[in-house]
Amino acid sequence: MKKAILIIFLVLDIIMFFLYYKYYIKTPEIIKYNAKTVSNIEKNKKETMKIYIPDDKYKYLKGIDVEIPYYKDKEKKIKAILEKILPFEVKVLNIYIEKENLYINLNSKFKEIVNDSEKELYIVYSIVNTVTQVENIKKVKILIDNEEIKTVTGYLNYNKFFKQDDLLIEGE
Structure with missing residues (x-):
């Protein structure tokens, strides 16, 4: 017992x-967080970035400060920025960074959105002027559905890299 x-x-x-x-x-x-998550994003940490968006009449770019999640990884940071400036129909398929060159691969909806030369100019430079603020990004090349294209409306040449153009920004 x-x-x-x-x-x-x-x-x-x-x-x-x-x-x-x-x-x-x-x-x-x-x-509780895996090492990859912790290294790429710091929980609840945000940063402010200036994005450039076309005005309603596509005559200039206006700068707006927005908050995005803080990422140590440049590619994730750029994707977060692009989500803020691209029309919702346009999707980023992938991006690739080689030295100071950024390749952005977009879906074919991009061609439908930039259906005239003014829209094309200001949407492309909205992308370029915004992402070239990211450390060491100097030039941007835009691909559509994994392919290089020559032009969309006949106004811009997509075979070359685009560089920041401050003349398109309001007040610059």
Whole structure:
């Protein structure tokens, strides 16, 4: 009988220890996030970026400060920026950075959106003037559905890299 009581108390002690450990001892919060997530985005941290968007009549670019998640990874940061400036129909398929050159691969909806030369000019330079603010990005090349294109409306040449153009910005 004494052995049975001793075993019951031992089992109860083990259960109580397990419950105490499970509900009262917390692991550090950082362990709950995988290392890749922690290195790419700092939880709840934001940064302010200036984006350039065309005015309603496509006559100039206006600068607007927006908040985006803070990313250490440049490609993720650029994707977050592009989501703020591209029309919702246009999707970023992928981006690639080679030294100071940025390649942006967009879906074919881009061609439908930039259906005249003024829209094309201001939407392209909205992209270029915004992403060239990211550290070490000097030139931008736009691809459509993984292919280089020569032109959309006949106004801009997509075979070359685009560089920042401050003359299109309001007040510059």
